[in-house]
Amino acid sequence: MAALRTRVSSKVMGRLRLASQGLLGSGFDGVPEAVRAMAAIQAQDLQAALWAVGVRVPGAGLSDVRRALDEGSVVRSWPMRGTLHLLAPEDLRWILNITTARMVQGAAGRHRQLEIAGGDVEVCREAALGLVDGGRAASREELFAAFEAAGQGTEAQRGIHLLWLLCQSASLVPGPLDGNQQKFVAFDHWITSSRNPGREEGIAELLLRYLRGHGPATLRDFAWWSSIPLTEVRKALPAVRGELVELEHEGTGYWLSPSTAALLDQGVPGQRSVLALPGFDEFVLGYTDRSIVLPPEHAQKIVPGGNGVFKKAIVTGGEVTGTWARQGSGRSAAVVPVPFDDTNPFGPAALAGFRRAAERYGRFLAS
Structure with a gap:
């Protein structure tokens, strides 16, 4: 199709992205549908990822997203950039087929430092699959103990790199939740149907x-x-x-x-929309050039020092305008906005919109 040569402001571009990502209007119909529609959702921080799905599914609660992981209708693994993502189970194997070789090559230097060779991975594969045989799930600590028993050290991040390689080769996959951690299961037992383009x-x-x-x-x-x-x-x-x-x-x-x-x-809707997005959300993180929605002069406030840790973002009308945080714990915890511009704080309408967004987040956590 021909390009639409129309003058569009950055804020309109941001609102178009909100619409694409299910963050305006009716959102997506369910948890698996949201993940599938996004292709993959950053999930390095599990709690942030749960809200990243919940904010895109009207009426969804924390228990709904956790249930999807427990049932395997959504999976979490390392399909790209060496970083955890949520994605549809039928998509994981074929995406790994495309991305794994490049990621493993990129980690080769580190693996040499850790003295990880192909034979070491095979020893760990045998130990791990024996541990999760018959549909059993194993914690990271249990897998590390099995690696150690097989003569494979796990200190200095060697264990996590061995575990990552087993997930990259579709031998293991993170499965059901155990509190705020995931246990690992055999890939072929957990994901029984995979596409193969x-x-x-x-x-x-x-x-x-x-x-x-x-x-x-x-x-x-x-x-x-x-x-x-x-x-x-x-x-x-x-x-x-x-x-x-x-x-x-x-x-x-x-x-x-x-x-x-x-x-x-x-006219693109959402001019008055106010969202309280989690850290690492795709709306901010999912682009190599974030300047359309995140003014460059404020980028350090979302990723302080460029350390790769993304703060929770307030988005008003398609633009990131501040951060937010929870203060306190339990039912008494307060959700506090921190606008980028201290000299020009949010007006009454924006504050009211943020309160509604914070209340929605509270309902999500409670259900």
Whole structure:
């Protein structure tokens, strides 16, 4: 499709992203549907990831998202960027088939330092699969003990790297929750049905799904997000561009779904929307260039010192305008906004909107 050469402000671009991500209007119909629609949701911080799903599913409670993980209708693993994500179970194996080799290659230097060779991984695979045989689940500590008993040290992060390699090879997968941790299970026992597109078809599908769930976004955004080389991403675009619309913004092409682009016809909603998003949320993190929604002068307030730890974000009208935090514990805990601009705090309407967002978060935690 031809590019829409229309003048669109950054705030409108941000609201289009809110719409794509199910953060405006009716959201998604359920927990698995939200995860599937987003293609994958960052889940390094489990508690943040639970709310990242909940905020996209009206009426969902914490127990609903936890149940999806316990039942395996949503899974959590390391499909890209060496970072944990939530995704649909049928998608994990084929995405790993695309991304694993590059991630393992990127970790090769560290694995040499830890003296991890192919034979070591095979020893750990045998020990781990023996421990989880018959549908049993094992904690990380139990797996580490099995590795040690098989002669494989686990100190200095060696154990977690061995465990990561077993998940990358689809031998193990994080399964049911045990408090705020996950136990590990045999991949083939937990995920009994996997799709198997070829590499080129798979990259094209993942590109399409990312742009539908994150657009407007660039090909570079997707290449960073997916850990897939930009040359392969560009090669995949012709297969799916007929199902997308290209929007030109400040001289750069951004891709999005036709249904999201159609919102431009009548005015993109959400001008007065106020959201309390978790840390590491895809709305902020899911792009290599975040300047459309996060003013560069405030980026350090979301990721202090560039340390990779994303704070909880307040989003008003499609733009990140502050952070928020819980103060206290239990039922008496308060949700406190911290606007970026101390000299120009939120007005009455924004504060009222934030209170509603905080109340929704409280209902999510309680149900």
